[in-house]
Amino acid sequence: MTKLTFGALVALAMTAAASNAISSKAMAQDAAAGKTSFNKCLACHAIGEGAKNKVGPELNGLDGRKSGTAPDYSYSDANKNSGITWGEAVFKEYIKDPKAKIPGTKMAFAGIKNEKEINDLWAFVSQFDKDGKIKQ
Numbered sequence: 001m002t003k004l005t006f007g008a009l010v011a012l013a014m015t016a017a018a019s020n021a022i023s024s025k026a027m028a029q030d031a032a033a034g035k036t037s038f039n040k041c042l043a044c045h046a047i048g049e050g051a052k053n054k055v056g057p058e059l060n061g062l063d064g065r066k067s068g069t070a071p072d073y074s075y076s077d078a079n080k081n082s083g084i085t086w087g088e089a090v091f092k093e094y095i096k097d098p099k100a101k102i103p104g105t106k107m108a109f110a111g112i113k114n115e116k117e118i119n120d121l122w123a124f125v126s127q128f129d130k131d132g133k134i135k136q
């Protein structure tokens with residue numbers, strides 16, 4: 001009996017380990033797809049080590065960053081005063097239709113409607129810390 005239970009536990013642990021491996025692989029693939037999607041943002045935004053403000057602010061450390069706080073970037077009042085703290089849910093809502101989420105924003109971008117693309121994009125963007133390094 002004891003032996004059987006132990007065997008079952010080992011089997012369970014192995015299943016868990018396997019599914020963890022699969023989900024982190026899926027995450028990596030999402031981020032890779034998100035990198036491609038970020039090409040739509042690149043004309044105006046930089047991200048990663050050494051990212052500078054362009055037409056739009058650099059997007060390092062976006063997860064948990066308050067709206068309108070990239071140093072030395074001149075925001076619209078609408079963006080600065082939106083009261084948003086960037087995170088997964090609000091980012092996904094915003095990127096679908098930026099002008100609906102922040103009326104008066106000067107970000108001239110129609111938005112992305114495809115849910116998978118939005119998920120991938122967040123997986124990519126959210127992996128950078130404030131120094132532009134990939135979080136461990």
Ligand code: HEC
Binds near residue numbers: 057079105
């Ligand atoms: C045509 C240029 C342009 C494109 C393309 C663009 N943005 Fe922007 N973005 C801006 C500008 C300009 C602002 C500043 C808005 C303001 O101050 O009103 C901004 C602001 C933002 C903010 C708010 C940042 C903060 O610090 O509060 C986020 C998040 C953002 N953009 C994400 C994206 C993503 C992701 C994409 C690609 C899917 C994208 N943008 C595409 C120009 C652009």
